[in-house]
């Protein structure tokens with residue numbers, strides 16, 4: 559009797575929670591709005607920026623006039639000379655899993671892009687801001703809405719001086735991709751000199767940085783890529799390359815101390831088999847490169863690997879990279895000393911961002927896809 563009553567009340571409670579969740583979701587969905595619904599006037603001090611009012615394919619992106627930002631006391635106004643795109647920007651499609659964060663019906667943030675490199679045009683009044691930077695300084699960093707003529711950035715956050723030997727395009731290729739590689743290998747993978755490291759997805763935006771950063775730590779690097787990229791991955795320092803169209807890297811006799819996986823197309827047991835005892839697999843790829851139907855299954859596979867690895871000696875770790883000034887400075891030094899050189903695949907103008915994202919969606923970029931903002935301004 560007692561069990562029956564408990565079951566009855568639990569069912570009722572679950573039903574109430576489900577109905578409430580549905581109602582909250584319904585209200586959140588219809589209340590979800592963004593500045594496109596509010597802004598009707600023409601900007602007083604306009605600049606060009608990539609804007610998306612709706613979720614959808616890259617076709618929803620428009621190059622529009624928006625208000626030029628004004629820096630507060632702690633900010634720098636940076637004139638963007640180059641930017642770059644990342645798989646992160648493909649969230650314009652509005653995957654349902656993250657809509658509670660992005661906005662249920664429409665994107666809360668209508669601006670796009672993170673990586674930029676440019677010239678400081680104005681510095682906030684706070685001495686802390688002015689102490690580090692002055693107008694005319696060439697900088698690079700990460701800031702939401704970077705696909706624009708200007709960004710305002712907090713001087714003490716993710717912004718650093720651009721190495722003199724790097725172009726704006728090269729520097730703009732760095733922030734998200736190189737920090738993902740650095741934090742994955744150093745902080746999550748605990749990379750050590752002399753280790754054997756395998757990088758799956760070595761030819762992409764993150765992978766080309768990962769190969770060079772892993773080499774800078776004095777490791778023996780194996781890069782996994784397709785036939786057309788073998789020479790490029792070798793040329794940036796990989797000691798060995800595996801052509802994934804001809805050979806399955808999980809079926810060889812090689813063992814690795816660290817796997818840096820940007821693709822996530824192998825199971826927990828397949829990857830564990832090629833790890834040395836106590837080895838680490840850093841699952842950096844969130845669903846693998848490009849936009850494809852298998853993203854959900856890959857994410858589930860990585861979740862499964864994470865849980866399964868709790869019961870074995872080998873570690874399977876996932877993470878979200880965090881942009882910060884200290885790591886930008888480290889990457890700046892690596893570029894200054896020639897240990898890391900960004901690999902740039904294609905260049906697009908600001909007005910061509912939809913085409914750039916369509917290319918990224920294919921999942922076969924060779925290094926980074928860069929947006930040149932300056933050229934647009936001249937035209």
Ligand SMILES: NC(=O)c1ccc[n+]([C@@H]2O[C@H](COP(=O)([O-])OP(=O)(O)OC[C@H]3O[C@@H](n4cnc5c(N)ncnc54)[C@H](OP(=O)(O)O)[C@@H]3O)[C@@H](O)[C@H]2O)c1
Nearest residue numbers: 645738759761762763764784843844846847878879922923
């Ligand atoms: N954890 C984080 O914080 C974080 C941060 C940034 C990015 N990511 C994730 O990391 C992944 C890679 O990002 P990315 O910027 O490097 O993307 P990307 O530049 O679009 O990567 C494209 C590369 O992936 C390669 N690739 C595709 N299928 C492959 C396969 N089966 N085996 C090996 N390589 C394959 C392609 O080589 P081929 O043309 O030769 O096939 C291409 O060079 C994405 O899933 C992204 O979401 C995670």
